[in-house]
Amino acid sequence: MAGEVATGQVADLEWLLSGLIQRVPYTRSAVLLSSDGLVRSFHGLDPDSADHMAALSSGLHALGRSAGVRFDDGGEVRQIVVELDSTLLFVSTAGSGTCLAVLAGRDADAAVLGYEMGMLVKSVRPYLATPARQRAPEHIHGL
Template structure:
């Protein structure tokens, strides 16, 4: 199995192209930081451990009340005005961005969706459990 290329440059482009965006993190759905920009390693680990269950929660809300399993994006505004945006990237990957309150949320959302389409499926974390169909 070949290792995927370093995608930090994609995250860097997102942060630098969307004004008032501070950092971006690409993580696996089981909270493993894969690539990050604008964060140190400890911050990336902490943000990954918080973003992964939040993404799962939003997906469950979608199943229960939206009729579908997918998630486009979840956004939260923190007390200090920081914007937290989370979106599913490729299968098994999550894109998380932190931005200032002055960010244009529509532009950020669009750019996150575009970046998500560029993330290779090779980043997906393999399932740890076999499904009934595999048995």
């Protein structure tokens, strides 16, 4: 299943995700998300699973940023890899305020997948940026 959350500003990016999955054997699904966990586009998941993966990936990315601040003099997160029994989860920075999360089977070549994710991000980084959300007013006048 493929899809995208409509925001009125987001171009259809699903083709990027499906291309990545087709290029790297054993890769199953991908989610492009804002760093605060909102799905921008996804491929290979149902909408509920894409939302769950985005929330989880956002948390992992935040932990990586914290580690960079504490142990790497503010270094940026490049990639986080979670190795499960039968699955690999990759989370990488994909642009300002944006992350790319990819699920692959254990037979996937992690080096190739990491490289392909990096090349995808590098080639289209300006289009992947997610602007920071504005705070809602604390109170609305006239109500």
